[in-house]
Amino acid sequence: DAMVIQNPRYQVTQFGKPVTLSCSQTLNHNVMYWYQQKSSQAPKLLFHYYDKDFNNEADTPDNFQSRRPNTSFCFLDIRSPGLGDAAMYLCATSRDGGTYEQYFGPGTRLTVT
């Protein structure tokens, strides 16, 4: 089945130790999004790509970066995780930015010790 896959599902990292989260999709969608979600709050958009065109939200911390090497893969890099970065990170895709819904992966729960 076509889907959005996130690895790992659970990630534990130490304070200040860089970490990379990955997302892949078999839907061949043009748009990919990264969200941060804390304790059952609304997802907060961090980055999005339309093909290779990249956009980060104005309030996304500089500590967060993203890469999309090809249509299928997208990565979220946290350069120096702080305790406040502990959250669920959700990847989503959409066919384009028009009327299409977003499809979400299962998420990666990040713990910072």
Place this chain on the structure above:
Amino acid sequence: AQSVAQPEDQVNVAEGNPLTVKCTYSVSGNPYLFWYVQYPNRGLQFLLKYITGDNLVKGSYGFEAEFNKSQTSFHLKKPSALVSDSALYFCAVRDPTDSWGKLQFGAGTQVVVTP
């Protein structure tokens, strides 16, 4: 700027009773509206959307929603709730002029269905 409000943090309903989760929105022009459901430690699952046309939209798992332009609402409904419907529900709005397709989510409503 667009926004969406879910006025209830939690909705409690007995199994077999009707379920309603409320959502109101604010957006210039005609909105695109979505409902998603999230089970614990999972991603969001798409339930249904309103883009244009019939105000009553039918979606997955027996859910439906009614778009009301005059009241700027898009309430989610299910005629007979199941215990398995217990989850976190998010309403979201998209500005049709936004080429990135970004969603503005409401704060979420926790639905608890008791046997």
